[in-house]
Amino acid sequence: xxxxxxxxxxxxxxxxxxxxxxxxxxxxxxxxxxxxxxxxxxxxxxxxxxxxxxxxxxxxxxxxxxxxxxxxxxxxxxxxxxxxxxxxxxxxxxxxxxxxxxxxxxxxxxxxxxxxxxxxxxxxxxxxxxxxxxxxxxxxxxxxxxxxxxxxxxxxxxxxxxxxxxxxxxxxxxxxxxxxxxxxxxxxxxxxxxxxxxxxxxxxxxxxxxxxxxxxxxxxxxxxxxxxxxxx
Amino acid sequence: xxxxxxxxxxxxxxxxxxxxxxxxxxxxxxxxxxxxxxxxxxxxxxxxxxxxxxxxxx
Numbered sequence: 001x002x003x004x005x006x007x008x009x010x011x012x013x014x015x016x017x018x019x020x021x022x023x024x025x026x027x028x029x030x031x032x033x034x035x036x037x038x039x040x041x042x043x044x045x046x047x048x049x050x051x052x053x054x055x056x057x058x059x060x061x062x063x064x065x066x067x068x069x070x071x072x073x074x075x076x077x078x079x080x081x082x083x084x085x086x087x088x089x090x091x092x093x094x095x096x097x098x099x100x101x102x103x104x105x106x107x108x109x110x111x112x113x114x115x116x117x118x119x120x121x122x123x124x125x126x127x128x129x130x131x132x133x134x135x136x137x138x139x140x141x142x143x144x145x146x147x148x149x150x151x152x153x154x155x156x157x158x159x160x161x162x163x164x165x166x167x168x169x170x171x172x173x174x175x176x177x178x179x180x181x182x183x184x185x186x187x188x189x190x191x192x193x194x195x196x197x198x199x200x201x202x203x204x205x206x207x208x209x210x211x212x213x214x215x216x217x218x219x220x221x222x223x224x225x226x227x228x229x230x231x232x
Numbered sequence: 233x234x235x236x237x238x239x240x241x242x243x244x245x246x247x248x249x250x251x252x253x254x255x256x257x258x259x260x261x262x263x264x265x266x267x268x269x270x271x272x273x274x275x276x277x278x279x280x281x282x283x284x285x286x287x288x289x290x
Contacts, residue, residue: 039246
């Protein structure tokens with residue numbers, strides 16, 4: 001692995017600055033929601049984390065298709081990195097959702113369609129990471145990972161549209177809510193700006209983490225290669 | 233629960249939940265960044281060791 005590229009350092013700095021601004025907007029720029037109080041401020045990063053989780057799984061599916069077409073090792077690294085980062089943010093999304101639900105729904109958890117599909121999605125990708133560990137042959141592991149990431153991606157649109165397709169109490173951010181939705185609110189312009197900036201910030205965080213994770217993957221490959229050379 | 237929130241005078245006092253939520257958000261991201269750093273450090277140590285062993289063989 002070569003020295004850290006200058007552009008990556010710039011991206012690191014931009015990411016930190018954007019995260020600081022987004023955090024400031026969440027706490028000081030966006031007004032307090034009139035009914036739910038401060039817990040509504042979790043919404044901005046809760047949705048942004050969910051977006052990055054789904055983006056990660058989309059990138060992994062795309063990398064899976066690219067690997068099956070080209071059989072190039074780099075696409076396996078991209079897929080693994082995207083799933084790993086997607087898992088972190090999907091986990092944050094589910095946990096912060098439970099924290100928000102406690103004062104608003106009066107329960108930490110309910111088997112609502114959105115919550116259930118999000119949990120299934122998370123478990124599908126957790127299984128991806130675990131099953132990969134059980135395959136020693138790198139080519140077989142990469143092929144398995146590619147097919148799994150493509151098939152597993154079916155859970156992503158199912159999760160996204162579950163709040164629109166099924167009867168649910170989970171509010172919908174874009175579009176109309178179900179009559180039974182609880183915790184829905186109308187965004188003021190300041191709330192909308194904070195929300196959109198949070199989405200942008202988390203997308204930049206995703207790009208930055210992907211770059212770091214890919215460098216780590218290449219380093220792991222280099223170590224593996226040197227180990228093989230040593231044993232031959 | 234929602235009814236009681238609607239009937240209240242001002243916003244509900246839910247600051248503790250907000251703090252808890254942001255501890256999870258920043259904590260998870262920090263843990264992931266630390267895990268990346270630790271894995272990278274470990275791999276670099278492995279690489280150095282292997283290169284030393286290769287030089288020893290030559």
